[in-house]
Amino acid sequence: MTRKLAILALMVCLISPLWAQSKPATVTIWGWRAQDVDVWKSVETALKGKGEQITIKYEVFPPTEYDSKLLVSLQGGVGPDLMYTRRLPGARTQALIDNGYITALDGLLNLSAFDPVSLSFIQANKKTWGVPFANQVVGIFYNKAIFDKFGLKEPQTWDEMVAIAETLSKNKVTPFFVAGKEAWTLAMQNAMIGVSYPGDAWIGKLAKGEAKFTDPEYVAMLKDLNALKKYFQKDFMANTTAEQDVSFAMEQVAMIFYGVWGNTNWLKTNPDLKFDFFPVPPKTKNVPAKIYTYMDGSYGLNSATKNKEAALKVLQFTASKAYGELFSKTTGEITAVKDVTMPASKPILVKCYDKMNTIASTNRYWVGSPFDAGMPSVYNILQEHMQSMYLDLITPEELAKKLQDGISTWFPAFKK
Amino acid sequence: MLKFTRFQKAIAIFFLTLLAFINLYPIGIMVLSSFKSTREIFMKPFNLPSVWRWQNYVSAWQRADFAVYFKNSILVTAISIAAILLVSSMAAYVIARFDFKGKRYIYLYLLAGLALPTRLAIIPIFLLMRSMLLLDKLSGLVIVYTAGGIAFSVFLLVNFFKKLPRDIEDSAMIDGAGPFRIYWKIDLPLLKPALVTVAMFNFIDVWNDFFFPLILLSSKAKKTIPLGLQAFFGEYTIEWDVLFAALNISVLPVLIVFLILSKQFIAGMTEGALK
Amino acid sequence: MRKKAYLLMLLPALLLYSLFVAYPFFSSLGLSFYDWPGIGPKKFIGFGNYRNILTGFMAPEFFRAAWHNVIFFIWSLVLSVVPGLFFAFLLAAGIKGTKFLKVIYFFPNTLAIVIVGFLWGLLLNPQWGLVNQLFKAVGLGFLAKPWLGDTKLALPTIIVVTAWRGLGFYILVYLAAIIGIDREMTEAARIDGATEMQIAGRIILPHLMPIIATTSMLKFIWTFNIFDIVYAMEGTQGGPAGSTDVLGTLFYRIAFGGLGSSQVGMGLGATVVTLIFLIVFPVSVFYVFIIEKRVERGE
Numbered sequence: 001m002t003r004k005l006a007i008l009a010l011m012v013c014l015i016s017p018l019w020a021q022s023k024p025a026t027v028t029i030w031g032w033r034a035q036d037v038d039v040w041k042s043v044e045t046a047l048k049g050k051g052e053q054i055t056i057k058y059e060v061f062p063p064t065e066y067d068s069k070l071l072v073s074l075q076g077g078v079g080p081d082l083m084y085t086r087r088l089p090g091a092r093t094q095a096l097i098d099n100g101y102i103t104a105l106d107g108l109l110n111l112s113a114f115d116p117v118s119l120s121f122i123q124a125n126k127k128t129w130g131v132p133f134a135n136q137v138v139g140i141f142y143n144k145a146i147f148d149k150f151g152l153k154e155p156q157t158w159d160e161m162v163a164i165a166e167t168l169s170k171n172k173v174t175p176f177f178v179a180g181k182e183a184w185t186l187a188m189q190n191a192m193i194g195v196s197y198p199g200d201a202w203i204g205k206l207a208k209g210e211a212k213f214t215d216p217e218y219v220a221m222l223k224d225l226n227a228l229k230k231y232f233q234k235d236f237m238a239n240t241t242a243e244q245d246v247s248f249a250m251e252q253v254a255m256i257f258y259g260v261w262g263n264t265n266w267l268k269t270n271p272d273l274k275f276d277f278f279p280v281p282p283k284t285k286n287v288p289a290k291i292y293t294y295m296d297g298s299y300g301l302n303s304a305t306k307n308k309e310a311a312l313k314v315l316q317f318t319a320s321k322a323y324g325e326l327f328s329k330t331t332g333e334i335t336a337v338k339d340v341t342m343p344a345s346k347p348i349l350v351k352c353y354d355k356m357n358t359i360a361s362t363n364r365y366w367v368g369s370p371f372d373a374g375m376p377s378v379y380n381i382l383q384e385h386m387q388s389m390y391l392d393l394i395t396p397e398e399l400a401k402k403l404q405d406g407i408s409t410w411f412p413a414f415k416k
Numbered sequence: 417m418l419k420f421t422r423f424q425k426a427i428a429i430f431f432l433t434l435l436a437f438i439n440l441y442p443i444g445i446m447v448l449s450s451f452k453s454t455r456e457i458f459m460k461p462f463n464l465p466s467v468w469r470w471q472n473y474v475s476a477w478q479r480a481d482f483a484v485y486f487k488n489s490i491l492v493t494a495i496s497i498a499a500i501l502l503v504s505s506m507a508a509y510v511i512a513r514f515d516f517k518g519k520r521y522i523y524l525y526l527l528a529g530l531a532l533p534t535r536l537a538i539i540p541i542f543l544l545m546r547s548m549l550l551l552d553k554l555s556g557l558v559i560v561y562t563a564g565g566i567a568f569s570v571f572l573l574v575n576f577f578k579k580l581p582r583d584i585e586d587s588a589m590i591d592g593a594g595p596f597r598i599y600w601k602i603d604l605p606l607l608k609p610a611l612v613t614v615a616m617f618n619f620i621d622v623w624n625d626f627f628f629p630l631i632l633l634s635s636k637a638k639k640t641i642p643l644g645l646q647a648f649f650g651e652y653t654i655e656w657d658v659l660f661a662a663l664n665i666s667v668l669p670v671l672i673v674f675l676i677l678s679k680q681f682i683a684g685m686t687e688g689a690l691k
Numbered sequence: 692m693r694k695k696a697y698l699l700m701l702l703p704a705l706l707l708y709s710l711f712v713a714y715p716f717f718s719s720l721g722l723s724f725y726d727w728p729g730i731g732p733k734k735f736i737g738f739g740n741y742r743n744i745l746t747g748f749m750a751p752e753f754f755r756a757a758w759h760n761v762i763f764f765i766w767s768l769v770l771s772v773v774p775g776l777f778f779a780f781l782l783a784a785g786i787k788g789t790k791f792l793k794v795i796y797f798f799p800n801t802l803a804i805v806i807v808g809f810l811w812g813l814l815l816n817p818q819w820g821l822v823n824q825l826f827k828a829v830g831l832g833f834l835a836k837p838w839l840g841d842t843k844l845a846l847p848t849i850i851v852v853t854a855w856r857g858l859g860f861y862i863l864v865y866l867a868a869i870i871g872i873d874r875e876m877t878e879a880a881r882i883d884g885a886t887e888m889q890i891a892g893r894i895i896l897p898h899l900m901p902i903i904a905t906t907s908m909l910k911f912i913w914t915f916n917i918f919d920i921v922y923a924m925e926g927t928q929g930g931p932a933g934s935t936d937v938l939g940t941l942f943y944r945i946a947f948g949g950l951g952s953s954q955v956g957m958g959l960g961a962t963v964v965t966l967i968f969l970i971v972f973p974v975s976v977f978y979v980f981i982i983e984k985r986v987e988r989g990e
Binding site: 418419420424425428429431432435436438439440441442443445446449458459461462502503504506507509510511513514516520522523524525526527528529530531532537538539540541544559560562563564566567570594595596599616620623624626642663666667670671674675678679681682685686687 | 695696697698700701703704705707708710711712713714715716718719729774777778780781782783784786790792793794795796797798799800801802803804805806809810811813814819820821824855858859863864866867870877881887890891895909912915916957967968971972974975976978979
């Protein structure tokens, strides 16, 4: 029955664009992603092609100020129709939900184009609060030309990676570039290593309160990581991600710990750059190598919108395969829509998308994890104290203890 | 005044030139960088550009709506400063020239504004603006800036007013001129350098502010330069050639205004902006 | 009644200021007694926020930040008064080109702090920044440091950059005071056989004390509200490892949270601002009374 109806509806749409045309509407969207400007232009064109007279006004605000801007405006009743929201669990989006500023989309939209994991990042109280737009993959990106020059292969274990770094540094090539001045990159580095070493399963136990940050497995990882810093560029604590991106793009450095979103900038700076990706290798081959993936954010519907009908049409389009392809092609990032073919012109996306579907870690302790839901979060602690560890102000053991103590103050599984 | 020997003069000139160099060099780098490619900026940051790439400016201008930003920024800044000067100089005149009960407290109350971080008060300000229907309007910005500039401007202007000789005023008073007339016809013209000084300080703050436009404005057509620049930074994080060009475009008006007014401004400072 | 007509001229300033500066501020201060994430219902908790900050879990961060403000104040005072006086004295000798130099010295003041931070970030880059290249070029390679990435160097570096931007202001203010000194006094001393050094030290300097006091107080007020330069050079975290965290960045982090999904607390943020205000306001009061006294004495 539904199928017949759907076919009927489709036919109606196809043969009668004239009377299927809705009345013109303008949908405002606010976000923090400047790279999406062209995406929304294409969405508008695509919708017009379907006979929808919808104009999209996309306003970008600086990522650091976006949340205050949104919060103030929503309380003043002058928010946008659609808004970018951060992933869950997270205090900001939770506050929007708790105070009724965004509407649950269940029943309003068909969200079958997403897999349950992507959706889980924007679900709370058993409802879905947004349409996910991107999945991020973080791990190690390396310069292929440099690896080939010294006959190096992607490492399978931590020690192989250290050996590679040693070879490179003997040949006067900087093995790693780390943007130590931007504390969040150090937190991310710690987290992406964690999923392979001590590993996915260990983090699973951690979430249940059956393991502790002070366990020997985790402390051993911190020690190895701290020992790795001799292969980072000199004075790495004073460098930024912009400098990292340029150095990597200009082939000044062999490897970086980063996310797949960086590829757009690298290729913009140096279109000839040949680079590839590998997951952080585990300490021993007994533990599988995993990658840290997370849903980046979603589009939420303002409960107070006056353009609900048009806004839902835009949202429904962003929940389609066509949108997924458009998004990945335009931004060079991985869409959150499932089973999308990544553009062949961007091999790194093909590779990362494949890894995401095969070896993504199921447990994590950085963004998009239960450890990020309270104060102080793992993220907060790592931001400050990864720097402290690298600066030898605290030992790896002390960092582990700070994590354990900080999380124990609120994390339910640690409290009992 | 000090009298230097030749030798001392030579040393003085050395140090003075050194400071001038330290002040100008980073700014020179900013100008030079805007003509280079991103690669050059990073790899040879202190060389002259191998080719002078004027197209950086063209693409910065084209990619951001600088013409619109300029119009908005100039409008907001000019009106705000005129309003600040008028409102603050009247208040400063009264505080400097008359004695009345509670004067000290009023002065103190205004000066307290020097110590307030405006960012925290943003939510009440926002709600106020909304109830006055001034959101997403440049006039809303003008009001916030005018109010925000009062504390420092009154603080500076009171000092200037106190320095003016009173005898001209007194004779005018005898001739029957009211306080406003004296303020407008006699004191203000004498205070021109002081007003320029106060205008310059406010100009720097208002022109460069990006927090209030961010919160109070939302449509593209209303954006001011710092806000536009911030968005630009977000979009072209790694295209430093265009970024530097955009930076220079935003600095240029300040430079021009400063150079035009510098004589009066320095005169105002030299007459003793601070006491 | 007509006599008090001049009070009308105070009105516009008072109205605007009260409505758009004082009222929003005091209504925000009220927030410091509430638990409020910036959205939704507010929960009254009395002095709970103050307890958390002064003795509770925020105390270490708060006092560390406040201490950084103190260091910032002391050093930026030294770095503005000493070179400020030095260059003002040099300019007072009336060397050719002084006018031009004054313009150059003040120019950095006109740059937005965000731009200053961006520019100096580039100059201080450890690998290819000018500062380190300069040290290496003159054989002082051991002085080439990761300026913004070292817990001991980062705060002093930011202080120096702040001084770079602000020095011209102090030079001009001090120069004005020197020029304002009665010529007869210096001439008389000169006739009595005083050296130029003595004139500068014994006659001019004491006369500059009031203006030095004024600038110090302004500096104090400004330093305790400092935010932009740290934000531009080290981000909201005040890194590395919190070594440049000041009250301004602490407030910003608590009230607005910066990037990502972290918890924010407007009430807690308001408490930090109230505390800043309580530190700074007495100094403003003190200042007004000093000025009034000075005016009464006819200086």
